[in-house]
Amino acid sequence: MAEVKSDIEIARAATKKPILEIGAKLGIPPEHLLPYGHDKAKISADFISQQKGRPDGRLILVTAINPTPAGEGKTTTTVGLGDGLNRIGKKAVVCIREASLGPCFGVKGGAAGGGYAQVVPMEDINLHFTGDFHAITSAHNLLSALIDNHIYWGNEQNIDIRRIAWRRVMDMNDRGLRHIVGSLGGVANGFPRETGFDITVASEVMAILCLSTDLKDLEKRLGDIIIAYRRDKTPVFARDIKADGAMTVLLKDAMQPNIVQTLENNPAFVHGGPFANIAHGCNSVVATTTALKLADYVVTEAGFGADLGAEKFFDIKCRKAGLKPDAAVIVATARAMKMNGGVKKEDLGHENIEAVKKGCANLGRHVQNVKKFGVPVVVAINHFTLDTEAEIRAIKDYVATLGAEAILCKHWAEGSAGIEDLARKVVALAESGRSQFSPLYPDDMPLFHKIETIAKDIYHAGEVIADKAVREQLHIWEAQGYGHLPICMAKTQYSFSTDPNLRGAPTGHTVPIREVRLSAGAGFIVVITGEIMTMPGLPRVPSSEKIFLNADGFIEGLF
Template sequence: MTTIKPLTDLTIAQQAEMLPIKQIAEKLGLKEDDLDLYGKYKAKLSFDLLDDVKTRTDGKLVLVTAINPTPAGEGKSTVTVGLGQALNRLDKQAIVCLREPSLGPTMGLKGGAAGGGFSQVLPMEDINLHFTGDMHAITAAHNTISAMLDNHLHQGNDLGIDVRNIVWKRVLDLNDRALRNVTIGLGGPVHGVPREDGFDITVASEIMAILCLADSLSDLEARIKRIVVAYDRDNEPVTAEQLGAAGAATLLLKEAFKPNLVQTLEQTPALVHGGPFANIAHGCNSLIATKTALKLGEYVVTEAGFGADLGAEKFCHIKSRIGELSPDAVVLVATVRALKMHGGVAKDALHVEHVEAVKRGLQLLAKHVETMAKLGLPVVVALNRFNSDTEEELAAVLDWCRSQQIRVALSEVWAHGGQGGEALAEAVIAAVESNEAALTPLYELTASIEDKITTIAREVYGASDVTFTAKARKQMAHIQANGWADLPICMAKTPFSLSDDPTKVGYQAGFTVTVRELKPSVGAGFLVALTGNVLTMPGLPKQPAALNMGIDATGNAIGLF
């Protein structure tokens, strides 16, 4: 008897028929002169186009977020892509906006970020690997500043930089725990000034956040100039502009700043651009891509990283503020599998029906719906179906949502592409056309740093209190003294829990959040509040995904999901 192997994401992607990217551009009313081609199936949008469309009326903006992620996977990117495809099936000109995958998670544990099943962006292999080189450009721009900083020290240190107070590390777009803490400049005087240093992953770089929040090349350079790289012996900030490094860094980012145009498996246009992490940065695709898509499409479907307590909160308080955006609806992705895990079921028992655990997990879903309502945004729950879900478990979620007057739809976009997302698309259209959306930030920028953080912790996480370490309070005073206190807050917190403890899954209330450190990202335009043990350079797992990767005799990728 022949065993039929299930199709993998890679197999589905390799069997798909792509249209030349020029034809995808034509769907948006674009011409070849509006594109900078990167082969047959990828292109960047030209600077002339970005300027030409600025005066057009915006389309509708749909933000896709989720409940707190679990090791079982929720499929947020898959739902984002599938929803875009479904909207096009319903004659709405839709554009999908996603972040670019990082090689670190791709080679590590998390996997890529190109969707899955029959709701993927293509060419999937390119997007998950080197794509158009944006990640490498960001790495080079960041490390150019690093090299110029150390050269400044070597050449006499005219700025009086305190080598014990340098805050600008180096970056690499791979998971490599051995590089978290290193010593550089060894080997004698000709090799530089010895000091402790370290590496972050590229997507944690402030350069990445800046590229994703700048609205023009001039704004990009202005933000890079404001980057604080170190402090001098009087504890005054030293910037990239003072090092003379901003111009070169901006030059390296010139092409990377242009949004990347690709397509979904059903030839829906997609802009895949930028990729800041959502636990240590703001977790959204580039502002320039989102704003351009709004000028080109009737509906723009974008996502924010991790759960609503991280990516969606930051989308509303950081990206929307800087870019003057206002989502017309929010899609909140949930799965039976994740609800069961948040309801107390172990990952290896998820295949066993457990309706009561699903119901316990609904408390967490309710909290995220409540948070979006506080922000003034209408919510549609997308129940993303997996093969192991039973009808009783699915019904428990659907019935509960309806009893709470929450819009809900079953999503089957992984298995059926756009067709499997039509019910979700109809619910999203209804939410958008209800005109209920009125984005209302939960805090004013002029509030104190402590009040802004406390508001997020209480209103979004459900915490009862926030404590600040002595180090954090000292840094808070320093931030205020430098005039940076009016910046929005970017919380660095575990994505797996509402609290700052990753082991406390499911609905949490009445806990205390501890802020251990505050870091100003002056160029990006936010203050990072670090809680728990959030790493800026991940490590590889015992069995990294890279072990399964390679190429076949014809050069096709194998083992890439």
């Protein structure tokens, strides 16, 4: 049996084309590409503004079942489908998120695809890339510093230091910073107060950058951030302490989408990266809308399972940006079906048809949920070498009972040649005119009713529980004019419920609301459920233990 190369070995052996050639495929002139080396670049704001009158291509969402330790391959399928569409003669662009350092060194790994369906340069994309996340971290923490400085020099805005809503961020998993006390050490250091850190991908600045249409919109949204409340409970905004202008300056370059290439030298936009379990989980609006002006097909992904990523893609990103997806792909694997059917990870190499059939309930729930948004669905079975024909047939037969089709995809091993069937099916769905997209709930629905609608219609929960303080806070925001905002649920990615160990398709469970946060700049309400953390921790054995530079100066262990 031939040796299977690691993702990083495959990426390192890639024959990359100069990024100016990749841009030329989309009609981007060299003067509108701002190169970062030879293999990545930013697209100028001037060029983007010039595309506004052009017609849009077709938008394809790639989502997935709830993630399992068995692996699903959503980004890999997104990249593979983009290559597959180009292979069958369509002008296609991939739009994905940037990677966070936290999960790269934690447990999840990278975010550039895998096997022969990757975007490159893989190492750069998974590490510092073009510095966007550093800029977002700096802009966020500038605001944090300005808040404490404003209070130190007299507190002109009468901020109640017990009601400061703005925390700090860093792009790393560090549980030790979740809850801290700052400004200790005496008068010269300010007023001691309880605070904490979130991970950068949970920052409202990240969400704002990913939902803004241009620099002017970005600056307005940054100014709309609620940083604290006064003693009379009126909000204090970032613009009140004159933070919005300097924050915009720090984000000027980060606002421009990044263009790289797939292993097959097709264009890919990699821009923005809010987490899907604690933020809205989609790449930037400006990257997606620009790609739609330049290509026949745009393939984008939403983070984690469809209960989180797809729901937020539809209810937040599409609602805010006026996007109308033409088709959706739900990624599943036979291995993950077996895990949902009760098989342990160490036993996944053995054929188990009954476990596959039992685990398909999770896939079925996602198929039915996506259909609720009026978007036609196809299932992509991401192939693993130990999958058996009988297991694949069981998934296909099950999906057929839902009025959809499941297609076996071998892009990980074969690149675009292994995903042609899915590409043709996606084209057929997208060009059928069947998509009748609409969000799950209207803007004018009361906030708590929106939360219940998501919990009951998407999670199939029996009830939502929240204490009196949470309900009163939602009523206050409605009275202040924020009742029209969509909901961004912060929930475990591993289950339809708030219990990460409850696999399959549970019904009748309870969704407890622990906290609600108003992201007035981003334009949504964050609803924190169960034990979800906005600053993750590292596992007992983090991925970082296997990452190092070898004797030749190459990175090992990054995947």
